[in-house]
Amino acid sequence: MYITGARFPGRYVQAPGLISRLGAQAETLGKHALVILDRNLADVLRGPLEEGVKPLSAVISVHGGECSEQEITRNVEEGRAKGVDMIIGVGGGKALDTAKSVAFRLGGLPCVIVPTIAASDAPCSALAVVYKESDHSVDYDYFLPRNPDLVLVDTQIIAQAPSRFLAAGIGDALATWYEAESSRIADAPNCWGTHGSALAFEIARFCRDTIVEYGAEALRECDAGEAGPAFERVVEANILLSGAGFESGGVAGAHAIHHGLCELPDVHHHLHGEKVAIGVLATLLIHGNRDEYEKVRDYCLSVRLPTRLSDIGIVEVSDEKLQAVAQRACRPGEIMENEPITVTPDMVVAALRQLA
Numbered sequence: 266m267y268i269t270g271a272r273f274p275g276r277y278v279q280a281p282g283l284i285s286r287l288g289a290q291a292e293t294l295g296k297h298a299l300v301i302l303d304r305n306l307a308d309v310l311r312g313p314l315e316e317g318v319k320p321l322s323a324v325i326s327v328h329g330g331e332c333s334e335q336e337i338t339r340n341v342e343e344g345r346a347k348g349v350d351m352i353i354g355v356g357g358g359k360a361l362d363t364a365k366s367v368a369f370r371l372g373g374l375p376c377v378i379v380p381t382i383a384a385s386d387a388p389c390s391a392l393a394v395v396y397k398e399s400d401h402s403v404d405y406d407y408f409l410p411r412n413p414d415l416v417l418v419d420t421q422i423i424a425q426a427p428s429r430f431l432a433a434g435i436g437d438a439l440a441t442w443y444e445a446e447s448s449r450i451a452d453a454p455n456c457w458g459t460h461g462s463a464l465a466f467e468i469a470r471f472c473r474d475t476i477v478e479y480g481a482e483a484l485r486e487c488d489a490g491e492a493g494p495a496f497e498r499v500v501e502a503n504i505l506l507s508g509a510g511f512e513s514g515g516v517a518g519a520h521a522i523h524h525g526l527c528e529l530p531d532v533h534h535h536l537h538g539e540k541v542a543i544g545v546l547a548t549l550l551i552h553g554n555r556d557e558y559e560k561v562r563d564y565c566l567s568v569r570l571p572t573r574l575s576d577i578g579i580v581e582v583s584d585e586k587l588q589a590v591a592q593r594a595c596r597p598g599e600i601m602e603n604e605p606i607t608v609t610p611d612m613v614v615a616a617l618r619q620l621a
């Protein structure tokens with residue numbers, strides 16, 4: 266059967282200072298929460314969280330740093346011992362992915378996600394990436410049956426984070442429309458096996474239009490630590506529109522090349538969305554779409570995104586490195602197959618050479 270569809274978090278709310286209403290927003294979901302708090306923010310946010318989570322009762326667990334099997338198990342045990350009926354994740358991607366996984370392992374408890382940066386579109390998704398504690402490489406992708414029940418975005422907190430995170434989120438959001446469009450033309454399924462509905466593609470388009478119109482201004486507002494009007498629009502695009510857009514519309518070449526780039530230790534200090542932006546540019550070159558490539562490259566420069574391999578740490582470009590990227594990007598069964606043309610490793614290498 267040919268099924269089309271779209272998936273979303275249960276509820277999405279956004280405002281400056283919203284953490285003060287966390288408990289009021291979440292009280293329809295439970296009464297006794299385990300709050301998994303990013304360790305980098307433990308000092309700053311503990312006070313506002315303890316206040317904001319009322320009238321819920323809450324146990325705060327400071328996250329260990331990695332979303333790993335050990336960290337998930339530790340929090341599952343803590344949640345079980347304390348008899349909680351809800352999980353709240355507060356922080357960056359790893360703390361949030363841990364919260365999603367713990368909620369699922371505890372029998373599908375309601376899950377509330379409070380992102381403190383807008384650096385990727387992960388907060389709204391039903392996906393967690395689990396890493397190994399040993400070498401911090403990817404252990405497995407954890408596809409969960411349900412999206413978070415509530416995503417609460419306090420834009421005042423996000424505006425305090427370095428602008429680089431917002432720019433990276435724009436990079437991830439930039440890929441959403443191109444990948445959904447490739448998936449639509451190729452008639453490829455999304456990551457939960459259905460085909461994007463008409464709404465899925467409209468979300469992706471709206472995501473692109475929003476970051477194009479407001480991206481540069483949002484970064485200036487973020488520099489000033491202000492959750493201004495452009496900032497509000499871009500945060501919604503980075504987190505909600507990009508999240509629903511990629512999960513519903515599908516992923517393709519840009520993320521395939523991202524996965525390939527991650528094979529190189531050179532890029533490890535660069536953010537997900539920064540590598541994805543390079544993936545978008547490379548995919549446009551693979552398609553021979555020079556005009557669109559130049560347009561997107563200029564846009565990337567205007568929103569502080571990388572446009573050359575050296576910008577993401579690949580200073581010495583060798584055939585060996587580019588082959589490693591290309592082989593991983595084109596691995597059989599990979600999302601590169603969602604592109605409407607057959608992409609070979611040689612095509613990836615040739616495109617990346619142009620970005621050297």
Ligand SMILES: [Zn+2]
Pocket residue numbers: 385386437520537541
């Ligand atoms: Zn992404």
